[in-house]
Amino acid sequence: MKRSLPLAMLLALSLAPAARAANEADYKAAYATAEAASKEAAGLRNQWTTTVTTLAAARKAADGGDFDRATAAAREAEALAKASIFQANSEKDAWKAMEIR
């Protein structure tokens, strides 16, 4: 029993995918997803400035060949865009709670 636990952990670790650096394809996929979400937010007239600047940061990092940073920024931009879409949709009714009546 005592010996089986470290063995099981070793097996689990050997099966786990090794963390690897992001490549251009990862960046392009992440950027395309983020850009689509950003366009949806803009269509709702609720684009956030931070989505725009984070997308720009992703492009800049990719231009410099830093795909780790570029992919991370694209994923962050996607999260920001999705949050702005959620905000726009929830505010369609939620604004009434603030109204002076």
Added chain:
Amino acid sequence: MKTRSALLLGSLSAALVAFALTSPRVVAADKVDPAADAKAFQNFFFQKFPEVKHEDFVNGPYSMNADMKRQWQEKEEFPPYEFALDAGKEMFATPFKNGKTYADCFPNGGVGIRQTYPYFDEKEGKVVTLELALNRCREANGEQPYSYVKDEMASLTAYMAFTSRGKPMDIRIPDDPRALAAFENGKRYFYTRRGQMNFSCASCHVQSPGERIRAEVLAPALGILNAMPIYRSEWSGMGTISRRFVTCNSQTRAVPLEPQSDEYRDVEYFLSYVANGLPISGPGARP
């Protein structure tokens, strides 16, 4: 058993009566009623700040803070918007290349009419602001439109506001479903949270007037446009209503809309209408 049935029947009857009593209110609350909205809006501020004279709300943060008010009153002896005012007066009187002037585009020669803007144009089916009307006047006379956010537009509107100083805001909403929709759209824009900061216009100017946000004292929403355009120390220059909306959006980390977009025109309509009866005080000066 009989007792239980009687209780059930009684509860159902009570629920039905409650529903019947509340449902007309729900319907009434959803109906667009600008007059009722304006009354509720003004009462909210009058009750929240009972010590502030009603006509003083148009002075924004100065109505909320006695120290700031004293400083502003001293500054008003040599107001920072004076250069813009003089420039606007000259521009207003200078003929276009075709010989006509701004006065030809407006009722009463454009003098003392600021309090009637924005208005709902029933032909166009949209709200027309003073800034929009000025640029349309220019274009109709073969001139290039001005930037909506500063400089010349601010000078022109400063002069026109000055000729209306003291006149009560007098915005009309015609009995036209499109005008009511514009008012409602403006109201929705005003109360809708946006940007990464998750702020609406009301977050600052209804929930927190008189409070500080960093070094600034927040102005009440009531009468906030009566002082426009303004010289703002933060901007080191003049700014129009369009500029005010654009910068408010940016500060909440929302990408601003285009100046004179439908949303901005409608929110100007809403804010101006709910300030009906309060005097025009523009051009103004703000920290």
